[in-house]
Amino acid sequence: MTSKALQSFLEENITDLKERGLYNEIDPVQGANGPIINIDGKELVNLSSNNYLGLATDDRLKEVAKDAVDSHGVGAGAVRTINGTLDLHLELEKKLAAFKGTEAVISYQSGFNCNMAAISAVMDKNDAILSDELNHASIIDGCRLSKAKIIRFSHSDMDDLRAKAKEAVESGQYNKVMVITDGVFSMDGDVAKLPEIVEVAEEFDLITYVDDAHGSGVLGKGAGTVKHFGLQDKVDFQMGTLSKAIGVIGGYVAGKGELIDWLKVRSRPFLFSTAVSPADAVASTKAVDLLMESTDLNEKLWENSQYLKDGLKKLGFDIGDSETPITPCILGDEKDTQDFSKRLYEEGVYAKSIVFPTVPRGTGRVRNMPTAAHTKEMLDNALFAYEKIGKELGLI
Numbered sequence: 171m172t173s174k175a176l177q178s179f180l181e182e183n184i185t186d187l188k189e190r191g192l193y194n195e196i197d198p199v200q201g202a203n204g205p206i207i208n209i210d211g212k213e214l215v216n217l218s219s220n221n222y223l224g225l226a227t228d229d230r231l232k233e234v235a236k237d238a239v240d241s242h243g244v245g246a247g248a249v250r251t252i253n254g255t256l257d258l259h260l261e262l263e264k265k266l267a268a269f270k271g272t273e274a275v276i277s278y279q280s281g282f283n284c285n286m287a288a289i290s291a292v293m294d295k296n297d298a299i300l301s302d303e304l305n306h307a308s309i310i311d312g313c314r315l316s317k318a319k320i321i322r323f324s325h326s327d328m329d330d331l332r333a334k335a336k337e338a339v340e341s342g343q344y345n346k347v348m349v350i351t352d353g354v355f356s357m358d359g360d361v362a363k364l365p366e367i368v369e370v371a372e373e374f375d376l377i378t379y380v381d382d383a384h385g386s387g388v389l390g391k392g393a394g395t396v397k398h399f400g401l402q403d404k405v406d407f408q409m410g411t412l413s414k415a416i417g418v419i420g421g422y423v424a425g426k427g428e429l430i431d432w433l434k435v436r437s438r439p440f441l442f443s444t445a446v447s448p449a450d451a452v453a454s455t456k457a458v459d460l461l462m463e464s465t466d467l468n469e470k471l472w473e474n475s476q477y478l479k480d481g482l483k484k485l486g487f488d489i490g491d492s493e494t495p496i497t498p499c500i501l502g503d504e505k506d507t508q509d510f511s512k513r514l515y516e517e518g519v520y521a522k523s524i525v526f527p528t529v530p531r532g533t534g535r536v537r538n539m540p541t542a543a544h545t546k547e548m549l550d551n552a553l554f555a556y557e558k559i560g561k562e563l564g565l566i
């Protein structure tokens with residue numbers, strides 16, 4: 171029997187979310203999450219995945235994953251510190267360290283887990299964390315878990331960061347102070363001002379943490395935002411995910427050997443949660459190999475993004491100031507945005523609407539995520555739908 175308290179909690183809150191239009195309905199995808207997806211028997215151009223390089227469905231990754239199932243089975247069998255560290259996990263970490271140009275890497279089961287793990291392994295209640303106000307939910311949760319004082323600075327506002335860093339450090343209240351930022355912000359596609367952030371960090375002796383979930387595989391010819399700015403020696407934590415450009419699942423921190431050793435003995439998801447499967451580990455390693463061997467996929471991603479951006483701009487849409495493949499089509503009004511996305515679906519394009527409270531009120535947008543796997547024909551079909559609906563709704 172369900173507890174009455176739970177039942178009324180659920181009823182009240184679900185009704186509230188539904189009334190506010192915030193109750194997320196899930197669209198299950200039948201089959202693979204590639205550039206074309208099938209939802210409810212309908213084929214759609216997929217502009218909503220983070221599968222930037224198309225590796226989630228790449229035959230070369232599938233091949234090694236199948237072999238790993240044969241040689242290693244389907245599960246790691248234990249947490250990393252008991253006997254769940256397989257040769258394949260170590261190969262992945264070694265390869266990632268070479269890719270990132272750092273001394274060592276520790277991998278986790280997801281990017282989300284990684285932020286929860288790494289931040290709280292280093293920061294505690296006697297510390298402070300300066301966090302960009304638009305940082306990802308997993309950063310926010312990782313910061314909360316650490317119990318450090320969280321000091322939010324205005325998005326990419328370096329004057330605000332400097333002032334708050336100065337105040338925190340000069341207060342003498344904290345043992346350590348960290349600055350933490352997304353490398354690429356996923357709603358607008360803008361890039362963190364890392365050179366300035368690093369400058370402030372040097373001035374005030376801040377620990378630096380960059381979540382490069384959307385920069386890895388994308389910026390710096392694939393090596394990420396930190397490499398893009400040539401700051402490999404200046405960032406303590408280079409966090410990344412294996413679930414976006416790499417196409418698989420998992421997360422990691424790249425950094426100095428001593429830091430990674432500490433995370434291996436102190437970060438709780440590493441100590442208490444089973445490692446990713448052999449197939450996941452080997453597929454990620456293969457993806458990193460491919461990125462190190464050639465920049466072809468990375469170049470294709472940028473070419474396709476430019477094509478989509480040029481097309482939308484030519485049609486008269488506002489695509490914001492994205493510096494990365496993330497391509498918001500900013501429509502403003504929340505209802506227009508939701509209607510637009512629904513109409514796109516009917517016309518064979520899957521691109522999600524993002525509205526308040528995920529983005530500020532009046533800046534509703536349909537977010538497009540082009541990948542290296544899209545063909546020009548797919549992108550043309552999407553642009554054709556954008557033109558048709560834009561005219562129909564009187565938005566262009």
Ligand code: PMP
Pocket residue numbers: 280281282283285306308352356381383384411412413414420421
């Ligand atoms: N950080 C950022 C900036 C992200 O966008 C995401 C994924 N949405 C994550 C962390 C979490 O990564 P994962 O999906 O691998 O858990």
